[in-house]
Every structure is written in structure tokens, then in C-alpha cells.
Amino acid sequence: MTDCITTFFSAWGDLPPESRADKLTAALGPQFTYADPNTPDVVTGQAAFLEYVAQFTAHMPDGEARVVATSQTASCTRVTVDFLSNGTHMMRGQYFADLDTAGKITRMIGFIGLGEPQ
Numbered sequence: 001m002t003d004c005i006t007t008f009f010s011a012w013g014d015l016p017p018e019s020r021a022d023k024l025t026a027a028l029g030p031q032f033t034y035a036d037p038n039t040p041d042v043v044t045g046q047a048a049f050l051e052y053v054a055q056f057t058a059h060m061p062d063g064e065a066r067v068v069a070t071s072q073t074a075s076c077t078r079v080t081v082d083f084l085s086n087g088t089h090m091m092r093g094q095y096f097a098d099l100d101t102a103g104k105i106t107r108m109i110g111f112i113g114l115g116e117p118q
Contacts, residue, residue: 002070004104005079005097012056013064020057024050029104036110062086075099080114
């Protein structure tokens with residue numbers, strides 16, 4: 001059930017727009033929403049999210065998001081992701097994804113870091 005999550009994050013470093021779109025179409029459910037600390041509002045729908053990922057790629061054309069760990073409880077998957085630029089580790093984030101019965105992502109919420117005590 002986590003194949004869609006790996007596909008989702010592989011789109012972040014994919015330069016050809018058509019390839020990004022194909023990956024996200026394969027990974028996302030029809031009623032998809034997304035939020036992370038860089039989104040002022042919840043991103044709703046595949047088209048809006050595709051624009052968000054295009055901005056990431058434009059700002060970091062040598063960047064990638066690599067899934068390093070997943071765990072699942074019921075229909076929610078916790079995902080740890082490393083963000084790299086030109087192969088150099090930039091930061092780690094944690095995401096929570098809700099999946100539908102077809103195994104597609106319906107909601108993704110991201111956080112910087114792993115919730116370390118301050």
C-alpha cells in the first residue's frame with residue numbers, strides 16, 4: 001500500500017512535467033488535499049498540487065525527496081522523507097498520509113523534522 005507514497009515523492013525531483021503529472025495521477029486519489037509548513041493554505045486537488053511540486057522543482061532543479069521509512073496504522077501511513085539537493089542532504093521531514101481503499105493518497109500532511117523536543 002505504500003507504493004503510491006514512493007511514487008508521490010519521486011515526482012518531486014522529476015524534471016519533465018509530463019512525468020511528474022503521470023506519477024502524481026498514479027499516486028493521488030480524486031479528492032486529494034495537502035498541507036505542509038510552506039503552504040499558506042491547504043492545497044486542494046491534483047492540479048493545484050502539481051503546480052506546488054512544479055514550484056519545488058523550479059527552485060531546486062537538482063533536488064529530490066527520498067522516502068527513508070514508512071509505517072502504517074489502519075489507513076494512515078507515517079512517512080519519513082529526506083530532501084536532497086545535488087545529492088547532499090538538506091533536511092528531513094515527516095508526513096502523514098491517508099489512503100483510500102484503492103491505495104491512493106487522499107490527504108498528505110507534512111512537518112519539518114521528526115518532532116524533536118525543543
